[in-house]
Amino acid sequence: MSDPRFVAYVRQHMGRYPVESIRAALLQSGASPEAADAAIREATAPLPEIDVRMGAAERAVRKADRASGLAAEAAAEARQAFDPKGFFDLAKGVLSAPRDFYRTMPPTGGMMPPLVFAGTMGALGGALQWAVTAALTGSPMAGIGGFVASSVMVPVASVVAGGFGFVVWRALGSPREFETAYRCCAYASAVAVAAGPASAIPYLGAPLALAGTAWYFYLLFAASLEVHGIEERKAKTVLAVIAALVLLGQASARWRGFQAYRARHAVARP
Numbered sequence: 001m002s003d004p005r006f007v008a009y010v011r012q013h014m015g016r017y018p019v020e021s022i023r024a025a026l027l028q029s030g031a032s033p034e035a036a037d038a039a040i041r042e043a044t045a046p047l048p049e050i051d052v053r054m055g056a057a058e059r060a061v062r063k064a065d066r067a068s069g070l071a072a073e074a075a076a077e078a079r080q081a082f083d084p085k086g087f088f089d090l091a092k093g094v095l096s097a098p099r100d101f102y103r104t105m106p107p108t109g110g111m112m113p114p115l116v117f118a119g120t121m122g123a124l125g126g127a128l129q130w131a132v133t134a135a136l137t138g139s140p141m142a143g144i145g146g147f148v149a150s151s152v153m154v155p156v157a158s159v160v161a162g163g164f165g166f167v168v169w170r171a172l173g174s175p176r177e178f179e180t181a182y183r184c185c186a187y188a189s190a191v192a193v194a195a196g197p198a199s200a201i202p203y204l205g206a207p208l209a210l211a212g213t214a215w216y217f218y219l220l221f222a223a224s225l226e227v228h229g230i231e232e233r234k235a236k237t238v239l240a241v242i243a244a245l246v247l248l249g250q251a252s253a254r255w256r257g258f259q260a261y262r263a264r265h266a267v268a269r270p
Contacts, residue, residue, distance in 0.1 A: 002039045010040050023036050091190045115155055122150045122153065136200070155186075166178045194215075206254045
């Protein structure tokens, strides 16, 4: 049997780095060529399905093997979420190769690592937004409210989105539990690190913020296919409708804010 640590490592880095690079890293860490090749074979193979015709003992063994593999992946994910380099590897993976990321994401493993990830993404995006606002206005205190709001609202929004996503994915036929739905939405919060500072750019802030929302829904589309097993056409149709409604609401709110801003400045003119 392959070393579960090596298998977890391969699954976490598939799609982000070439297989040969992953194999070289395993060899450098002390794995033998045979162990590295076995881990790559197991990581790239689909998890075995549980056949109802199996005997009780064989089904129990299969379930135990599957559980041990997922537990090792979850433990590695937790270490990665609390490690600065591993943290940025997670963010890079979900933003640059979302389908590969969600394909290898453990569906279970606790809510704390993704919650920490969402909170850190919100804080980092808020800090960058603060920096852009302060640089454009010349006031160090300008934008601090956005930093605080982003640090709090992104992790809170990930929980709300997880609940809503759970209902939608279940309605589409997903067998996954709330924990998995939350993990999908929390890791999609990686868009906050780009959407935060982009929204502070004059004139371009509104369209860039809307683009960030569209990007977020694309990540959820990838999760629908790779984690929840939803048929592509069905997932595309439902998420497109939800995304359109959300984008319409955001655009309307920003337009009302712009109109109020113009009205205030018109009154202030002599």
